Amino acid sequence: MSAHELPFFFTWSAQNDAFPVEISAGFGSYFETPEGLRILDLGSLTYQANAGHGNQRIIEAVKNQADRLCLSMPSAVYPEKVELAERLLEIAPPGYSKVFFTLGGSDANETALKIARMVTGRFKAIARYRSYHGATMGAASLSGDWRRVAVEPGLPGVLHVLDDMSQSRSRIADVLDYEGNVGAVFVESVVGANGVLIPTPEYMRSLRNACDAHGALLVFDEVLVGFGRTGSWFAFEHFEVAPDMITCGKALTAGYGVLGAVLVHKRVASHFESNVLASGLTHYAHPLGVAAALAALKVYEEDGLIERAAELEPSLRDALIEWRALETVGESRVLGLLSGTELHLSQKAFRRLPEALWRRGVHAHVKPGPGVLVLSPPLSIELEELQEGLAKVREAIEEVSKEEA
Numbered sequence: 001m002s003a004h005e006l007p008f009f010f011t012w013s014a015q016n017d018a019f020p021v022e023i024s025a026g027f028g029s030y031f032e033t034p035e036g037l038r039i040l041d042l043g044s045l046t047y048q049a050n051a052g053h054g055n056q057r058i059i060e061a062v063k064n065q066a067d068r069l070c071l072s073m074p075s076a077v078y079p080e081k082v083e084l085a086e087r088l089l090e091i092a093p094p095g096y097s098k099v100f101f102t103l104g105g106s107d108a109n110e111t112a113l114k115i116a117r118m119v120t121g122r123f124k125a126i127a128r129y130r131s132y133h134g135a136t137m138g139a140a141s142l143s144g145d146w147r148r149v150a151v152e153p154g155l156p157g158v159l160h161v162l163d164d165m166s167q168s169r170s171r172i173a174d175v176l177d178y179e180g181n182v183g184a185v186f187v188e189s190v191v192g193a194n195g196v197l198i199p200t201p202e203y204m205r206s207l208r209n210a211c212d213a214h215g216a217l218l219v220f221d222e223v224l225v226g227f228g229r230t231g232s233w234f235a236f237e238h239f240e241v242a243p244d245m246i247t248c249g250k251a252l253t254a255g256y257g258v259l260g261a262v263l264v265h266k267r268v269a270s271h272f273e274s275n276v277l278a279s280g281l282t283h284y285a286h287p288l289g290v291a292a293a294l295a296a297l298k299v300y301e302e303d304g305l306i307e308r309a310a311e312l313e314p315s316l317r318d319a320l321i322e323w324r325a326l327e328t329v330g331e332s333r334v335l336g337l338l339s340g341t342e343l344h345l346s347q348k349a350f351r352r353l354p355e356a357l358w359r360r361g362v363h364a365h366v367k368p369g370p371g372v373l374v375l376s377p378p379l380s381i382e383l384e385e386l387q388e389g390l391a392k393v394r395e396a397i398e399e400v401s402k403e404e405a
């Protein structure tokens with residue numbers, strides 16, 4: 001099937017280059033095509049399927065919610081909405097007092113940016129070049145990668161910094177010293193699609209100290225890495241530095257519903273006790289998204305999936321170290337069940353890799369921009385499935401590397 005035959009756009013792609021994937025069902029770590037092909041999902045689709053495919057507990061919760069209460073409005077109060085907000089504030093660090101619900105990750109970042117402007121009265125924001133914060137105009141302006149460039153000019157006052165997260169001090173701290181009028185600093189706690197870059201605790205502390213010194217709010221984008229991906233509820237817990245706002249999406253519902261959220265510390269939230277919170281969405285806290293999120297959080301907890309991501313980390317890391325025997329494989333960075341492996345391949349070989357993976361029945365994230373292969377299997381994956389999948393990915397890399405030679 002080609003993209004031309006279909007009446008909708010494929011995203012982030014020229015339509016001629018799109019790679020349509022027919023998908024009809026999913027169970028556990030696999031999804032299926034209508035021809036019965038089983039694809040091992042080492043990417044958790046678009047990084048959201050943390051509880052795997054076809055999870056009946058989450059599906060039942062959504063069905064029951066649809067029967068009970070399917071329609072809502074922003075000012076409506078219903079029990080599941082209260083319960084989810086309470087649960088998210090329990091998972092957040094101490095001192096968080098309010099949740100703002102969104103439809104996904106982009107508008108979570110969009111909302112955090114608006115809140116920062118309203119609370120600080122400052123319009124500037126700093127983010128990193130190696131980042132993605134979403135597709136809507138404000139979130140795209142914050143994003144540092146190629147996806148911003150196509151729609152420039154973006155929001156005025158957004159600056160990007162080329163930073164090295166392996167250092168003990170962020171360059172953003174230096175920029176804050178000179179810039180002035182900065183209301184917010186946005187960083188992915190662990191960089192996801194731009195190559196899995198893991199900061200040092202000192203780096204994160206330098207960001208926190210610099211934001212405090214200059215009165216800027218620190219926002220951690222946990223859209224891709226939140227909800228167990230790195231072996232803790234939130235990735236920033238590894239670095240013992242807490243932000244002022246946390247933006248969430250993707251695995252908040254494990255992919256079974258449409259929902260994002262901004263978790264807000266009380267020192268920020270208190271501003272809106274007597275000032276208007278100038279933001280809102282028709283589908284704010286839509287009951288089906290809320291039900292999916294509540295059920296997903298229960299599954300993560302009951303099945304010990306967060307601990308499981310930490311337990312499986314050494315197996316993932318060991319396999320990736322073995323891959324270094326291949327000439328085209330470089331360094332890997334691993335945290336929980338998220339890995340980024342540097343591949344020294346031509347752009348042509350990079351373009352061939354998704355097809356070589358697909359032929360072997362594997363889905364993973366091939367990122368020619370940063371030259372990295374990103375793996376993010378469901379947290380429910382069995383060790384044998386993971387090992388089998390990793391062997392297939394290695395074969396696919398060998399195949400495209402040979403063609404290169």
Ligand code: PLP
Nearest residue numbers: 104105106132133134223224249
């Ligand atoms: N932030 C990060 C770190 C992401 O990876 C993404 C999506 O890939 C987003 C924000 C945007 O989320 P959404 O696509 O749900 O709007």
